[in-house]
Amino acid sequence: MTTAETAVEAIQREMTIFARRARASAGRMHPELSLVSYTLLGHVEESGGCRAADLAAHYALDKSTVSRQVTALERAGLIERRVDPEDHRVQVLHLTEAGAEILAQVTLSRRAAFRERLANWPEEDLTRFARYLERYNAGPATAADPD
């Protein structure tokens, strides 16, 4: 086996480990927010207001799933739905103040966890690792994400 093949296997193995851990912790990421609702909330913030259908498309989720997540986030007071005056079928989603706060808080606590985990890494390794991950994720969707 070539060096490159060995490396690919190691990448596969480590990505699988990470994916498994991710899966295990996704539901209890934060008392307030699961991994899914965190990412949805984050997208609503970044986009500055988007539709449920945008979330479904972006995250490859069924519209019914998004509908229920949105319902839950609204019940929790983290987002609000504003009916588009141009098209009454559309609800534009916005963070509430509470939603923005929680999102910021969760982002900070996640960041602190990552910082801690990466605390002893030399800067050069951090930047290279970040570049590799970006490159990996930017790749075409294949069975390796992480199928």
Added chain:
Amino acid sequence: MTTAETAVEAIQREMTIFARRARASAGRMHPELSLVSYTLLGHVEESGGCRAADLAAHYALDKSTVSRQVTALERAGLIERRVDPEDHRVQVLHLTEAGAEILAQVTLSRRAAFRERLANWPEEDLTRFARYLERYNAGPATAADPD
């Protein structure tokens, strides 16, 4: 923000993206095998026969969850339970021939997917990326995996 902080944020962001994709595809990784059952099956193979309690401990799953997964894998004919003659409470799990075949096949198809995704990477980047992932996963369990 320092360069290192920027890199940590990028790592967090990319790991979150990966975790979300992992979660989305974990259930439909392969017609035969979900991500969880794949890893369980892999562990049974590596260990050369282990108990359900070992799997639960290793993957931080409840014993009831493992019990049901094992039941499903047995129903599918991929593993068999052998009652330990020394201790009748214990069932030692072994791959069946079919289980070993399916596991090998899934491993190959996953490897092919990773290979394809990483096809254009220079060997040096592959080995460095692999080292970074290993180092990341080897770190102490924290909220960043990927909590």
Added chain:
DNA sequence: CGTTCTAGTTGTATAGTACAACTTGAACTG
């Protein structure tokens, strides 16, 4: 013995998901 520990199963509940059927509103078309 009988108490306590261990391995695993089963009952029950919850979260997240998909698919299908439906509702409502918009847009297009003869």
Added chain:
DNA sequence: CAGTTCAAGTTGTACTATACAACTAGAACG
């Protein structure tokens, strides 16, 4: 412009993975 088709969301239903708690069966210990 009426009728059809398209689009955005919701709701009904079902399934999977999960956890926790209660239980069963067997082992160990004293």
